[in-house]
Amino acid sequence: MAKTQKVSFKLNGKPVEATVEARELLIYTLREKLAHTGPHIGCETSHCGACTVDLDGMSVKSCTVLTVQCEGAELTTIEGMEQGGALHALQQAFHEEHGLQCGYCTPGMITRAYRLLKENPNPSEQDIRKGIAGNLCRCTGYQNIVKAVQSAAKKLAAAR
Amino acid sequence: MSQTAELKEREQKLQGMGTSLLRKEDARFIRGQGSYVADIKMPGMLFGAIVRSPYAHARIKGIDKAKALACPGVVAVLTAADLKPVKLDWMPTVGGDVQAVLADQKVHFQYQDVAMVLATDRAAAYDGVALVEVDYEELPAIVDPKKALLKDAPVLREDIVDKKDLTHGPRTHPNHIFTWEAGDKAAADAAFKNAPITVREEILNPRVHPCPLETCGCVASFNKATGYLTLYVTTQIPHLFRTVLAMLSGIAESKIRVVGGDIGGGFGNKVPVYPGYVVATVASIVTGVPVKWIESRIDNISTTGFARDYHGVGELAADKDGRIKGLRFTALADHGAFNSHVSATKFPAGLFSICTGSYAIPNTYCRVDAVFTNKAPGGVAYRCSLRVTEAIYLIERMMDVLAQKVGVDKAEIRRRNFVKAEQFPYTTGFGWTLDSGNYHAALDKVLKAVDYEGLRREQAAKRADPKSPTLMGIGISTFTEIVGAGPTKVCDILGVGLFDSCEIRVHPTGGVIARLGTMTQGQGHSTTYAQIIATELGLPASDIVVEEGDTDKAPYGAGTWGSRSTPVSGAATAVAARKIKDKAKKIAAHLLEVAEGDLEWEIDRFKVKGNPSQFKTMKELCLVSHTGNLPAGMEQGLNAVAYYDPPNLTFPFGAYLCVVDIDKFTGEVKVRRFYALDDCGTRINPMIIDGQVHGGLTEAFAVAMGQQLPFDESGNHLGNSLMDYFLPTAVETPAWETDHTVTPCPHHPLGAKGVAESPHVGGIPCFSNAVIDAFAHLGVTHMDMPHSAYRVWQKCNALGLNKR
Structure with missing residues (x-):
């Protein structure tokens, strides 16, 4: 067995610990060791974004981050979006605007949109299209995803 | 409330056909709680990774597993030689040909499956793949189909070189598969001869790939004690898949369960039965533990279901x-x-x-x-x-x-x-x-x-x-x-007609479960089928649950491809619902003490014609159907199954x-x-x-x-x-x-x-x-x-x- 080490970080607000080989990618630690199967694997080359998670306030593709890089980090995944039993505005909007079909890209897409709206709370359609360009969807043609992000942005603004 | 408003409200409550009902399936996906094959983890599960050919055409002179087997975590390495005793080194195809499950003596395309390494975890399996040594002798390859039938073209399929016919007519060259034609050539030729205007163009549909966001994969789990095989798999055709597995493995079809689960897009790519599934199944039968195999993206684009060309x-x-x-x-x-x-x-x-x-x-x-x-x-x-x-x-x-x-x-x-x-x-x-x-x-x-x-x-x-x-x-x-x-008189795969099915069970309080032979990959079947039943039976779509993809639960059907779900299974759903409605009508007539002909249907109830205060709602009839207060000789329950063979x-x-x-x-x-x-x-x-x-x-x-x-x-x-x-x-x-x-x-x-x-x-x-x-x-x-x-x-x- 190759050498392993312990890594500790916060996952959706809770401290967690994992023992990993240095080569282990974050997506595998999340999915196989920490039972967070929301983020998916679509390419393992950073192109599709199905594995997108939020790492210290940045959207990252967890298929190209080593778990050992996450020591002390704060991570948010799709599983951390629902707060106190209430869906995040983006989750609700994806449902209401039919912004998903097979659901495979959805966790990464919502997690990316979550950061996008933190960076730019009032994005134009073009801002949204550019902002989610790192997340591929094969089903929806993006039109309803864009509508969902716009709708969530409005609801979040109204709640502020 | 006016009568029209009341009717409208009752209709809206159903959320039936024609309404843009929000999707029932979304709830799990927006929370990251979908259940895709790659999410499955079972005790003792081994991970399989495939050794693939670097050459498009080569003879395999030898395979040395020793170094791979010495790798920590590696449990076994399977090659064609290991599949031979169970006669699964080759498998028949739907096109009347045979296909190598693992390459036997020759590889015929780059990235072809040559061996599967089984290990206790994913990383170890890939470590093992890198250590399997295959000795190849490269052969000239045919890439351009226009060169395949040249006189001096290399013969690709030595295994079938003597076969004169691959079930679709005579072959004219070792690299020829079939020539298929339709229509009237003589009439067409005559029309061209006499026409003032003719046009001709060479038009290519290039080789492409459907590339769903989720790649293909499976978890095969064979229980040695019971002899049951369960396969969780990315498939658009769970029932046909089970039939193929029974044909290949010799296991009784009743002892095989295929589960589709959530599928991350298909677009045709998840119709075929791929070698990886077969090897993982054999591996589970041999080892007695579950075996997981998940494609990489490169595996997916290189080896599974392309289109066109x-x-x-x-x-x-x-x-x-x-x-x-x-x-x-x-x-x-x-x-x-x-x-x-x-x-x-x-x-x-x-x-x-x-x-x-x-x-x-x-x-x-x-x-x-x-x-x-x-x-x-x-x-x-x-x-x-x-x-x-x-x-x-x-x-x-x-x-x-x-x-x-x-x-x-x-x-x-x-x-x-x-x-x-x-x-x-x-x-x-x-x-x-x-x-x-x-x-x-x-x-x-x-x-x-x-x-x-x-x-x-x-x-x-x-x-x-x-x-x-x-x-x-x-x-x-x-x-x-x-x-x-399609119509079974013209459409079958491996002898199984392409009908489809729906089974509906209505519970005493009006909840409904419907099971179908199709398999959603994102098309929203749970919502669409529920809406059909809602309109047909007058029960709210919100209380109708749709299940597909588990062959132990759903009736037989040919799956979801070729836009066949609504045309075939949607029809089966309507037919099954109408059988239930017919029975409910008999119960309503019995309760209201009128002839069936005196009743008319209105949204969610049967009414006595000309006496609107006399009616029985579908919800009431659901409960009554589970009592003894039924017409003489009628069995309890409101259940039906329909197998629909489309006329066209x-x-x-x-x-x-x-x-x-x-x-x-x-x-x-x-x-x-x-x-x-x-x-x-x-x-x-x-x-x-x-x-x-x-x-x-x-x-x-x-x-x-x-x-x-x-x-x-x-x-x-x-x-x-x-x-x-x-x-x-x-x-x-x-x-x-x-x-x-x-x-x-x-x-x-x-x-x-x-x-x-x-x-x-x-x-x-x-x-x-x-x-x-x-x-x-x-x-x-x-x-x-x-x-x-x-x-x-x-x-x-x-x-x-x-x-x-």
């Missing part, structure tokens, strides 16, 4: 006004290394003979010659019915070519040749009976919506202005699809229009506008239909503008990661405008036709026609897709358009 020649003969008098379409089909093309037994070239499209064309002939090459096998229908995109691409391109030759507008050439509304049902020269349609109305609606005349005026002005930095193209596609396979396929159609602006200096194509009118008959959930159209158009855009699997002369794959293979992002994907007409299908119980593949089939020629139309005034009649900026720039450059 049809090298076509289109010919039309017409009178001087462009009225078509004859059609000859042929295609050379590159089937790769094994004939595992997905097709119904009687249709080796799929439904290619739908190639007369929306037009009334006499004297038709078509032929497809299929050949072996050193490329991956397993051609699937990428978001279309079998070979329909290939056929419709040809006819829709050729209509433009003909318009240019005759010198008439591209909308007008279509009008002159459409099957007229009053001609339906219309039987084509190839024998398909188009059941319904209204093509003129659909096209006219689109042309009006986009101000077609205005667009043509703008284009003429641009063409007249040499200083214009852009070219403007207008593409039209007026397609007819053929979906909903369905023929959804549409009229699409695309406007592009092309930068003369960079070749970049900008889609200014895309207007898509679809007629899928009765519309069950308009929101879901629009979503399907958006997705299909985006996949059409991908194919037309950028997708192609490239190979070098040695058969090396040059584009098998998402670095190279074009999947559009939100930035380049155009905005879609959708519209519809409704021409119900006369033979479907609900009048529905299916929709999700129309935008792919109709969209691809629309994009191509738009790009080529931009160059039409310069005498250009055809450009092969994909229309990448580089290729379009090459055309601009060749024509000298990029000179300042």
Whole structure:
């Protein structure tokens, strides 16, 4: 067995610990060791974004981050979006605007949109299209995803 | 409350057909709680990874497992030699051929499966893969299908060199698979001889890949104590898959359970039975523990279910006004290394003979010659019915070519040749009976919506202005699809007819569970089927649960592909619901002490005619059906199952229009506008239909503008990661405008036709026609897709358009 080490970080607000080989990618630690199967694997080359998670306030593709890089980090995944039993505005909007079909890209897409709206709370359609360009969807043609992000942005603004 | 308001409220409560009910399946997906195959973890589970060939054509001289077996975590390495004793080193294909499960003595395409390494975890399995030493002797490869039948071409399939026939007629060369033809060649030839106008064009549908976001994979779990095999697998056809597994393994079909689970997109890629599934199954049977195998993206693009690779020649003969008098379409089909093309037994070239499209064309002939090459096998229908995109691409391109030759507008050439509304049902020269349609109305609606005349005026002005930095193209596609396979008298796979099924159980308090033989991959079946039942039974869609994909639970069906779910299983759902409704009516008549004929149905209840205060709601009848207060001799319960064998396929159609602006200096194509009118008959959930159209158009855009699997002369794959293979992002994907007409299908119980593949089939020629139309005034009649900026720039450059 190759050498392993312990890594500790916060996952959706809770401290967690994992023992990993240095080569282990974050997506595998999340999915196989920490039972967070929301983020998916679509390419393992950073192109599709199905594995997108939020790492210290940045959207990252967890298929190209080593778990050992996450020591002390704060991570948010799709599983951390629902707060106190209430869906995040983006989750609700994806449902209401039919912004998903097979659901495979959805966790990464919502997690990316979550950061996008933190960076730019009032994005134009073009801002949204550019902002989610790192997340591929094969089903929806993006039109309803864009509508969902716009709708969530409005609801979040109204709640502020 | 007024009576109308009360009726409306009751109807709205049902959320039945015609309403844009939000999807039931979303709740788990937006929370990251979908259950895909890769999410499954079982105690003691081993992970399988596949050793793949670096060569497209080579002899295997030896395989040394020793180093891999010494690798920590590696449990076993399986090769063809290990599969031989259980007779699973080769497997039969649906195309009448055999396919190597693991390469036996020879590899026939790059990345072909050679061995599977089993290890206690994923990383160890891949460590093992790197340590399996395979000794290859490289052989000359055939990459270009046009060279496959040359006299001195290398023989690819030595294992079947003596087979004169692969179930589809005589073979004329060791690399020849079949020649299939339809229509009347003599009549077509005569029409061409006598016609004042003929056109001919070579038109390629290049090799592409459906590339769903989730790759293929499975978890095979064989229980040695009970002899039961459970396979969790990314499949669009769980029941047929179980039948194939029973045929291959010899395990009784009753002891095999196939579970589809949540599927991350299919688009045809998840129809075939791949070697990885078979090896993982054998591995679980041998080891007695669950075995998981999940493809990488490169595995997926390189080895599983490609599409197209049809090298076509289109010919039309017409009178001087462009009225078509004859059609000859042929295609050379590159089937790769094994004939595992997905097709119904009687249709080796799929439904290619739908190639007369929306037009009334006499004297038709078509032929497809299929050949072996050193490329991956397993051609699937990428978001279309079998070979329909290939056929419709040809006819829709050729209509433009003909318009240019005759010198008439591209909308007008279509009008002159459409099957007229009053001609339906219309039987084509190839024998398909188009059941319904209204093509003129659909096209006219689109042309009006986009101000077609205005667009043509703008284009003429641009063409007249040499200083214009852009070219403007207008593409039209007026397609007819053929979906909903299909009638068992003509459609079967491995002898199993392509009917489908629905079983409905109504519980005492009005909750309903429905189980079907189809398999959703994102199409929203849980919602659509529930809406059908809601309307048919007058019970709210919110209380109707739909289950698919678990062969232990659902009745037998042929799965979801070829837009067959609504045409076939949607029909089965209506038929099953109507059986239940008939029984409920008998109970209502018994309770109200009237004859059945005295009752009428109203939204959610049976009423006594002329006495509206006397009624029984469906909800009441659900409970009564579980009591002893029933008509004499009637059994308890409100359950039904229906197996639906469609009398015909369905023929959804549409009229699409695309406007592009092309930068003369960079070749970049900008889609200014895309207007898509679809007629899928009765519309069950308009929101879901629009979503399907958006997705299909985006996949059409991908194919037309950028997708192609490239190979070098040695058969090396040059584009098998998402670095190279074009999947559009939100930035380049155009905005879609959708519209519809409704021409119900006369033979479907609900009048529905299916929709999700129309935008792919109709969209691809629309994009191509738009790009080529931009160059039409310069005498250009055809450009092969994909229309990448580089290729379009090459055309601009060749024509000298990029000179300042």
